[in-house]
Amino acid sequence: MNDIEAKAEQGPRWGKLALPTLAGAVTGFLVAIAMLQLFRDEVFGELSASSTIAIAVAMVYIFIAVGVGVGLISPAFGARFLNVEDAEELREQRQSLMASGIGMLLLGAALFVLAISGPGGVVAPETAAIATALLVAVAVAATIRSARVSDELMRTVARETGNTGYYLIFGVVGGWAGLAHLQLVPAPAMLDVLTTIWALGLVAAFWVSGRRGMLNPR
Numbered sequence: 445m446n447d448i449e450a451k452a453e454q455g456p457r458w459g460k461l462a463l464p465t466l467a468g469a470v471t472g473f474l475v476a477i478a479m480l481q482l483f484r485d486e487v488f489g490e491l492s493a494s495s496t497i498a499i500a501v502a503m504v505y506i507f508i509a510v511g512v513g514v515g516l517i518s519p520a521f522g523a524r525f526l527n528v529e530d531a532e533e534l535r536e537q538r539q540s541l542m543a544s545g546i547g548m549l550l551l552g553a554a555l556f557v558l559a560i561s562g563p564g565g566v567v568a569p570e571t572a573a574i575a576t577a578l579l580v581a582v583a584v585a586a587t588i589r590s591a592r593v594s595d596e597l598m599r600t601v602a603r604e605t606g607n608t609g610y611y612l613i614f615g616v617v618g619g620w621a622g623l624a625h626l627q628l629v630p631a632p633a634m635l636d637v638l639t640t641i642w643a644l645g646l647v648a649a650f651w652v653s654g655r656r657g658m659l660n661p662r
Contacts, residue, residue: 505552
């Protein structure tokens with residue numbers, strides 16, 4: 445029996461993954477709540493429930509991007525909390541991860557801008573529309589760049605994530621819209637629709653990564 449088979453029989457060491465994941469989730473949640481409480485009225489204006497949830501989802505994107513960025517700046521340190529074999533793996537995937545991280549950061553920023561604009565927001569609708577369009581456009585370009593420099597496995601994962609995301613969005617957003625049309629549930633606000641799309645993109649990414657065993661501690 446070789447080392448790979450031995451590790452497969454032992455199964456994933458979830459203890460290595462559980463603590464960093466829990467710590468990251470708690471930290472992100474606490475920071476987001478602190479920011480909202482500290483700057484709610486002075487900076488962000490009147491935040492509705494929809495805006496608050498959108499900001500929380502946006503912060504998840506931003507924290508993921510920042511985590512990847514820190515790992516790329518210091519691969520030795522990043523290997524301690526990112527799910528990679530070692531620092532060398534981060535160095536080898538630097539181009540792909542950097543482009544992907546930029547895309548995540550900009551997508552999070554785009555949702556954040558939308559959340560603090562509109563009625564009662566602090567950003568004018570015209571400014572928010574232009575800023576969001578630019579952020580999403582550059583995010584798409586960064587994502588395309590990431591795909592071009594990724595290996596075959598990561599490109600396959602990206603395609604599967606897109607397919608899974610499509611079905612999730614079709615089922616959740618489409619189902620919600622259908623039920624709302626029948627007046628069986630309240631109709632979603634447009635910001636709720638956007639937040640749901642952003643959130644389901646993350647769910648799809650984690651779902652596909654989990655199915656392929658990429659979330660198993662390494």
